[in-house]
Structures are given as structure tokens and as C-alpha cells.
Amino acid sequence: MKSIISKINNELKKIFSEHGFDENHAFISISNRPELADYQINSCFNIAKALKKNPVEVATEMAGFVRDLKVEGINAFTKCEACPPGFVNLKLNDELLFLSVEEVLNDDKLGIDGKEILPSDAPKCILLDYGGANVAKPLHVGHLRVAVIGEALKRLYNRLGIKTIGDVHLGDFGLQMGLVIEQLKDDNMLDSFTISDLEIIYPKASLRAKGDKNNGIESDTEFDARAHEATKKLQNDVEPETSIWKKILKISIDDLKIRYGELNVFFDYYYGESTVKDIMGPMVDEMIKKRIAYESEGAYVIDVKEDTDKKEMPPCIVRKSDGAVLYATSDIATIKFREENFDADEYVYIVDKRQNLHLTQCFRASKKAGLLKRDKIFHHVEVGTMNGSDGRALKSRDGGVFKLETLIKDAKDKALNQLKANERDLKGLDENDIAKKIGIAALKYGDLSNSPTRDYIFDLEKFLSFQGNTGPYILYTLVRIKSIFEKLGVNKVDTKLNTDCDEIVHKIFLKSIKYGDILFDAYKNYDTSIICKYIYELSDDFNSFYHEHSIINETDENKKALYIVVCNIVDKIVRDALSILAIEIPDKM
Numbered sequence: 001m002k003s004i005i006s007k008i009n010n011e012l013k014k015i016f017s018e019h020g021f022d023e024n025h026a027f028i029s030i031s032n033r034p035e036l037a038d039y040q041i042n043s044c045f046n047i048a049k050a051l052k053k054n055p056v057e058v059a060t061e062m063a064g065f066v067r068d069l070k071v072e073g074i075n076a077f078t079k080c081e082a083c084p085p086g087f088v089n090l091k092l093n094d095e096l097l098f099l100s101v102e103e104v105l106n107d108d109k110l111g112i113d114g115k116e117i118l119p120s121d122a123p124k125c126i127l128l129d130y131g132g133a134n135v136a137k138p139l140h141v142g143h144l145r146v147a148v149i150g151e152a153l154k155r156l157y158n159r160l161g162i163k164t165i166g167d168v169h170l171g172d173f174g175l176q177m178g179l180v181i182e183q184l185k186d187d188n189m190l191d192s193f194t195i196s197d198l199e200i201i202y203p204k205a206s207l208r209a210k211g212d213k214n215n216g217i218e219s220d221t222e223f224d225a226r227a228h229e230a231t232k233k234l235q236n237d238v239e240p241e242t243s244i245w246k247k248i249l250k251i252s253i254d255d256l257k258i259r260y261g262e263l264n265v266f267f268d269y270y271y272g273e274s275t276v277k278d279i280m281g282p283m284v285d286e287m288i289k290k291r292i293a294y295e296s297e298g299a300y301v302i303d304v305k306e307d308t309d310k311k312e313m314p315p316c317i318v319r320k321s322d323g324a325v326l327y328a329t330s331d332i333a334t335i336k337f338r339e340e341n342f343d344a345d346e347y348v349y350i351v352d353k354r355q356n357l358h359l360t361q362c363f364r365a366s367k368k369a370g371l372l373k374r375d376k377i378f379h380h381v382e383v384g385t386m387n388g389s390d391g392r393a394l395k396s397r398d399g400g401v402f403k404l405e406t407l408i409k410d411a412k413d414k415a416l417n418q419l420k421a422n423e424r425d426l427k428g429l430d431e432n433d434i435a436k437k438i439g440i441a442a443l444k445y446g447d448l449s450n451s452p453t454r455d456y457i458f459d460l461e462k463f464l465s466f467q468g469n470t471g472p473y474i475l476y477t478l479v480r481i482k483s484i485f486e487k488l489g490v491n492k493v494d495t496k497l498n499t500d501c502d503e504i505v506h507k508i509f510l511k512s513i514k515y516g517d518i519l520f521d522a523y524k525n526y527d528t529s530i531i532c533k534y535i536y537e538l539s540d541d542f543n544s545f546y547h548e549h550s551i552i553n554e555t556d557e558n559k560k561a562l563y564i565v566v567c568n569i570v571d572k573i574v575r576d577a578l579s580i581l582a583i584e585i586p587d588k589m
């Protein structure tokens with residue numbers, strides 16, 4: 001389905017050239033003063049300049065013929081006025097608006113077809129690197145954002161017809177593994193340990209190795225050395241370290257799948273740093289042979305600086321002087337692995353912004369080393385931090401890292417208390433399940449409604465509020481519509497409309513037919529908060545409409561049919577958007 005804007009622009013081109021105007025200037029834009037107009041033509045200034053005329057004069061002449069523009073035989077505008085200093089303001093005819101609304105409602109995909117929306121050179125397949133959990137360490141709040149935003153971007157791409165490959169890229173090969181292995185040995189737990197054991201063991205082992213000066217805990221250097229040794233052993237397939245590591249990996253991944261599943265986050269692959277363990281060595285050898293990597297103070301590095309760099313760009317170290325590989329080596333080898341095993345046109349990494357230097361170095365090094373089959377886009381969505389009310393990174397009550405599990409539990413508990421306090425009538429429904437959906441929606445939406453790159457203040461009370469740009473507010477709008485439909489007994493919506501629409505209905509319809517543009521905007525900017533802002537405004541308009549109209553008691557059948565269409569289109573769009581954001585909707589709340 002072609003958007004109404006592109007249909008109008010097509011006709012505008014014709015009418016422009018009939019009147020001797022350059023058709024390259026024939027396009028309308030959404031008005032930035034919605035109280036004055038739906039759309040506007042902004043090109044009078046450029047045209048006037050070329051013709052050495054006054055922009056108002058040009059606008060007046062233009063309005064004179066645009067007034068008669070027709071789309072599918074219908075007069076497109078009910079208002080077409082020149083306005084100083086040189087715009088043409090336009091108001092869309094309701095009849096045409098109804099046709100577009102009808103098209104949206106009668107199409108499973110709500111009239112949105114990626115092939116029409118995306119430019120012809122848009123990627124056909126995108127690989128997303130998101131999640132980034134570390135094996136044997138509990139998921140902390142920092143892992144919430146990258147998982148939630150990554151999942152939403154992935155679904156957005158799918159919605160636009162782009163294939164995706166989602167890889168969690170586990171941190172499963174570093175020193176934390178050696179620490180856990182040695183501690184398990186010391187505690188005689190090799191034969192049986194669970195995920196809960198691992199969650200206690202890692203912090204214990206880490207504290208033991210590092211010590212804590214502030215609290216007078218000395219570091220256990222012998223243990224630290226053993227942990228390093230164990231890490232090296234498992235990286236070289238030595239037993240029993242390798243078998244222990246595999247067991248830890250299995251237990252952790254099983255648990256991660258549950259945790260991510262709770263958030264509606266699903267990965268195609270649970271690959272990790274260890275996936276490329278055998279690739280790294282020969283890859284670096286080859287880089288040295290080709291003189292892409294060179295020796296510097298005993299280590300091997302690749303220059304990745306470019307002339308246009310404004311920030312410092314140190315060389316990328318791929319092998320340490322003791323022969324060990326680094327985080328960068330595994331990321332570069334991962335790119336090699338992905339190029340060999342998948343055919344993505346673009347790579348999108350949804351990773352904490354503090355890793356930007358590291359990722360930029362890796363992207364450049366892999367291009368320089370010729371690891372890419374063809375030129376490709378690498379994009380780092382530089383994810384901002386979630387801060388506590390003091391503006392600093394969120395810490396748990398005892399000052400340690402904030403576990404994601406605690407956060408989810410808090411959100412569910414608080415949502416349940418709210419439901420109880422408000423004495424909602426949830427006849428026979430599972431209160432816990434509803435509270436869980438609301439709590440998780442609040443968390444996820446709180447996160448997604450902030451632009452990914454922004455740091456934001458985590459405020460659970462605010463996220464859980466039924467007012468404002470929050471998850472519960474959006475869910476409540478849908479629950480309200482559902483209940484209207486139930487009260488009216490509507491099964492099928494008649495989309496043929498036979499009445500005028502008032503201002504708020506016109507506004508809602510106009511916004512509804514813009515959904516495709518919103519998805520494109522979110523795609524282009526790697527920013528799912530654009531979708532949140534849009535559904536919030538749509539829900540807000542809907543709720544104004546709801547308060548201004550008596551839908552259930554309306555006696556005029558034509559008006560009632562119109563109101564049902566309003567409910568229906570808002571419902572369909574918001575549900576579609578929430579499925580992109582991977583947020584579940586309760587039946588009641």
C-alpha cells in the first residue's frame with residue numbers, strides 16, 4: 001500500500017509541471033503546527049529564489065492550483081491556503097483520510113510493506129550482536145538495556161521484511177572462568193553445582209583473588225595465579241579444566257535462556273567468545289605474515305587510526321607479549337567467523353557506549369585485515385547507562401552490582417501491590433500473571449522509551465505509573481479498548497464510514513496513517529524510542545477521545561461506526577508496535 005503522502009506527491013508532481021513549476025519541488029510534509037494544518041508545502045522559498053520572486057507570491061499562485069488536486073478522484077484538501085512568509089498549509093479531506101484508514105484496517109500488515117518503505121539499497125539481512133551476558137556471572141542491570149533494545153530492533157527489522165541473525169555473544173572465555181573453576185575445586189564442588197552455587201562462587205572467587213583494600217581483605221595471590229593458569233589451560237583444551245568449563249557453560253546457558261525468556265528476548269545463537277578460540281591463533285599469525293599486525297614492545301598491534309579521527313585512536317592489540325589473546329582478538333575473530341558462516345549485509349552491535357573505542361578498533365582492524373567479503377556497514381548502537389536517582393550507575397542496596405533478577409522481582413511485586421491497592425476487578429484471572437506482565441512491561445518500556453544512547457534515571461515508581469509515557473499507561477489503553485469491544489459485542493468492524501469526523505478523530509486518523517513513517521524513522525535512527533513516543537501520543541489522543549465521546553451509548557449508528565473504527569485502528573497499531581517492542585499485553589488490569 002502506498003502512503004497517502006506519496007499518493008499526494010505523485011499528483012502534485014503532475015500538477016506542478018502543468019503549471020510550469022519544477023516537479024522536484026513537489027512534495028508535502030507533515031505540518032509542524034498541527035493546530036493550523038495537517039500538511040504543508042515548504043518549497044516556495046526555493047522556487048521563489050530561482051524565479052527571483054517573492055515567496056508569498058509563489059505560495060499564493062501554488063495554493064491557487066493545488067486547491068484542485070485530486071487523489072483517486074477525490075478532492076485531496078478541504079483547506080489550501082498560502083501563508084506568510086511562504087508556505088502552503090493543507091488540511092486533508094476526511095473522505096480521503098477514511099480511504100487510507102480503511103486500507104490500513106483491511107490489511108494484515110496494516111499497509112506497511114518494507115519493500116515500499118525502505119530504500120532499494122537497504123540491507124536484506126542484518127546480524128545483531130546484543131545481550132552480551134557473561135557466563136557464571138549473574139546478569140546485572142546493564143544487561144537489561146542491551147537485551148531489550150536489541151530484541152526490539154531485531155523485531156523492527158523483521159517487521160520491515162529484513163532477515164535477522166541474533167547472537168548473544170557470551171563472555172565465556174575470560175578470567176572469570178578460571179576463577180570459578182579453581183574455587184569449585186577448592187570447595188570440593190566439582191561433582192555437583194547449580195546456577196545458584198555459581199552465583200555465589202563467582203563474587204567469592206573474585207574477591208579472594210583481588211582482595212578489597214577498603215575492607216582490609218588481602219588478595220590471595222596464589223589463588224589468583226592458579227585462576228590465570230586454569231584460564232590458560234581451558235583455552236588450550238587441557239583437562240579437566242575444559243570439561244569443568246563445559247559443565248559451567250551448559251548450566252549457565254540453560255539459566256540464561258530462562259532469564260532472557262522472561263523478558264521476551266530470544267536469540268538465534270548462543271555463541272560466545274569461545275566459539276572462535278581456534279580461529280584466533282592462526283588469524284593473528286596470518287595478520288603478522290601479511291604485515292597487517294606488527295610488533296610493538298613485544299606485543300602485536302594493528303594501526304587503525306584514520307585521518308578524519310577527532311578522538312585518539314590507539315593501535316588495536318591482538319596478541320599480548322606473553323602470547324595471550326585479548327577481548328579485541330576474539331571480537332575480530334568473531335567477525336571472521338560470522339563472515340564465513342552467515343551472509344549479513346550489515347552488522348549492528350547493541351553494546352554499552354563505553355565499549356565504542358574497542359568496537360571501532362575491531363571493525364576497522366577486520367576491514368584492514370580483509371576479513372570482509374564485501375564492504376559492509378558496522379553500526380554500534382552506543383547504549384547509555386541506567387542510573388540510580390543519584391545520577392550514578394545503579395547499585396544494589398548493599399552497594400554491589402544490581403542483579404537483573406532482583407529488578408524483575410521488584411517490578412512484579414510492586415505491580416501486584418498496585419493491583420491490590422486499586423482493588424481492580426480481575427474476575428477469576430491470574431493476578432500474579434497480570435502483575436508479571438505489567439511489571440515487565442513497565443521495566444522494558446521505561447528502558448525502550450529512552451533513546452538508546454541516553455543515560456537515564458531508573459525510577460520504578462514512575463515506570464509503573466498508569467499516567468504518562470509508561471508501559472502500564474499504554475497497556476491500560478488497550479485493556480480499555482478491549483472492554484469497550486466486549487461491552488458492545490463487536491466482532492467485526494465495518495470500515496465504510498458515512499459521517500464527518502470531529503477534530504480529535506481527524507487527529508487520530510491522521511496519526512494512524514503515519515505508522516509506517518514512524519517505523520522507518522526508528523529503523524533509520526536505530527532508535528526504538530521513536531515507536532514509544534508515537535504510541536504514547538496515539539494512546540493519549542485516544543484517551544482524550546474516549547473522555548469526550550460516549551461510545552457505548554451513542555445512538556447515531558454512523559457515528560457509532562466511526563467510533564468503533566477509531567478504537568479498532570488504535571488497538572491494531574498499538575498491539576503491532578508492542579509486538580515489535582516485545583511487550584506482552586494482559587487481558588485485564
Ligand code: ARG
Pocket residue numbers: 129131132133134169170171331349351
Ligand atoms: N560480554 C560483554 C560485557 O559484558 C559484552 C559483549 C558485547 N559484544 C561484543 N561483541 N563485544 O561487557
